[in-house]
Amino acid sequence: MNCNTVWVDSIGRKWLFLLVLFFTLCASLHAAIKEDFNRDGWVNMPDLLILAESWLTCNAPRCPGDTTGDCCVTFDDVADLASQWQIFYCSPITATASSVENAGYSAAHTIDGTLATRWASAFLDNQWLQLDMGQIRTIRGLQIYWQEAFASKYTIDVSPDGLAWTTAYSNTDGDGNFDDITFASTAAQYIRIHCLQRATAYGFSIREVFVKTNDDCLAAGQWDLIWSDEFDGTQLKTAHWECMTGTGNDAPFDYGLWGWGNGEFQYYTARPQNVYVQDGKLYLVARRENYDNRKYTSARIRSAGLQDFMYGKLEARIKVPGGGGIWPAFWLMPTGNTYGEPYLHWAAHGEIDVMETKYPTSSIQGTLHFGGQYPNNVSAGCTYRPPGMDFSKDFHVYTLEWTPTRMRWYVDGNLYCTQTSWWSANGPYPAPFDQRFHILLNVAVGGYYVGCTEPDASCITAVFPQQMEVDYVRVYRMNE
Template sequence: MRISANSLSITLLGCCCLLPANSSAQEAVLDAKPASLTYSQLVWSDEFEGEELDRSKWSIEVNAFGGGNQELQIYTDRQENVRVEDGNLVIEARNDKAAVSGTEREYSSGRVRTKKRGDWKYGRIDVRAKVPAGKGIWSAIWMLPTDEKYGGWAASGEIDIMEMRGQDPNIVLGTLHYGDNWPRNTHSGDQYKLEAGSFADDFHVFSIVWKPGQIDWLIDGKRYQTQTKWSTAGADFPAPFDQEFHLLLNVAVGGNFLGSPDATTEFPRQMQVDYVRVYQ
């Protein structure tokens, strides 16, 4: 959740605050068979095989004030922050005092989205990515409603496919936000913890399978969480997750969700995305 310091306007960065997952329940789910591939027809994809970002599929946010949540970065469309390189989309956070519209901030980074270029109601979304470690580095793969039919955040919902706090690089979070306009909103979700290593070591496939009244979260094809209960003010279930949503990818720096970088945080830090595939 992003709240402007000067107004009540709200933008978002997949903010979530979760209780620790029940490890025994999680292990039981992880031992289960992979979730059914209900959706098998590829309807949208980007393999990032060209020399630059495909602007028919993505837009790049330029934002001199970051993303809210007391985050420290400035979002730019510079090659230093967003580019296609060696078959991957690279979103790079830097400590380089970049400036946009006369505003300079200590850190810069990138955020891309598919709004009005890729918008879906139900389906399976797969994102194969390697995400950066480091205190104060916040990577996110998430979705927002294309049309806020039920009201402002979070009445119209938010789906966080994956978030990772860089100081906890072996844990990722999957979360839903819903309920009502802020501050009457709520959220629910769970976490996935690697038994060894970190998500910064190698690529993993982060997925949701989104059906009417049910959303599953998967890591490398294994389901670790299912949600079937949510709500929104003024509409019946399965609202708000019965409308078209679009995808966002970004790396934030600092903020009240995870704290600021420190002397141990090395820059630049990269999220590398091998592909995005959407099936219906």
């Protein structure tokens, strides 16, 4: 029988062996993994895999208890398992709990890499075990190894800051042993296993917990690219963007807001005359033309429900239009209704303006909108105005760094604004900026921002068409 073939009845033994293998590797980790085997500048998961490959090659391990020769372990198996557990080896994790039975059963035992130790709670219902990932991670599940005192009912709650919690998973019929749990990917730093009901007369007891994540292991301070659109095709990617059409009070984007609530004059369309991809760039084009009772058309796209983010670095390389009365923007709005419907309850739900400008395009503004529902909204932001600059003459990189307690704005790598204070009438700090937002790119004609509130006013001095060119949009996550 080929050693690379594994029969179904051998799969359980194979994964049990892999578990033992990794605990063995973990036991020698402090000594062996101090080597930077691939010489990339730091010790991380690729180094562990090199070590594992060497160990497997030398020992040719087979699954324990297998007498048929049908079950053996390959390096690919180790790599697959490591991809689920890499956070355990490359990012500090601490564990705390609501209670312990005694000092010998501390929460730290659930992350020490061995099934020989365990956490045990007081003999009460409604206890929890909490993991601190040390940084925001994209979490997609857990592996829980229960001791005999397991939870018959429990939830898994996640939080970016340890204050605002969301339930990612619920189990009302727990049977102990080993739970392999997968849920929708979510950005979080803290994970809490909330044990609601005991299955025995004892408390709750967990031997080990592993976190599932797709994030790469990075050296501290490195930004990891997690999503981008380089506009390298010939059409707008429908997996990334949708075109918002109309005037703000037309289906399917009927918010009852004339001119999108900003007094804008244009009718947004999805026509190729207004939005297209060509030669590695996205073009959003404003035109002077009669269209559905409006005198201008343009384009507005968003990533809502397709590509949504919370925290990280967002940046775009853009060449803005420079005509009078034209309002280009790169900005973010919340995807859900955590603090109110994003348009109807503006701005209690929050808005983040990464970049907006107006004629004569000699400055760039970055702004936060928050507080209460209009007219009780407030804003805070900064203006970047380097001497002699016209931002419409060339491409520039506009960047936002977003953490739970700080926002920073950059143009071409130059930090020009930092904000740390905001609030929402509909939730505690760091609301409203502790939820998933999506990206918007648009070119408006007229509006309150540019001081044009009448379509025929002399402030619309631009020579049409006016276009915004976007080279790329990228989103990163940092290893703190």
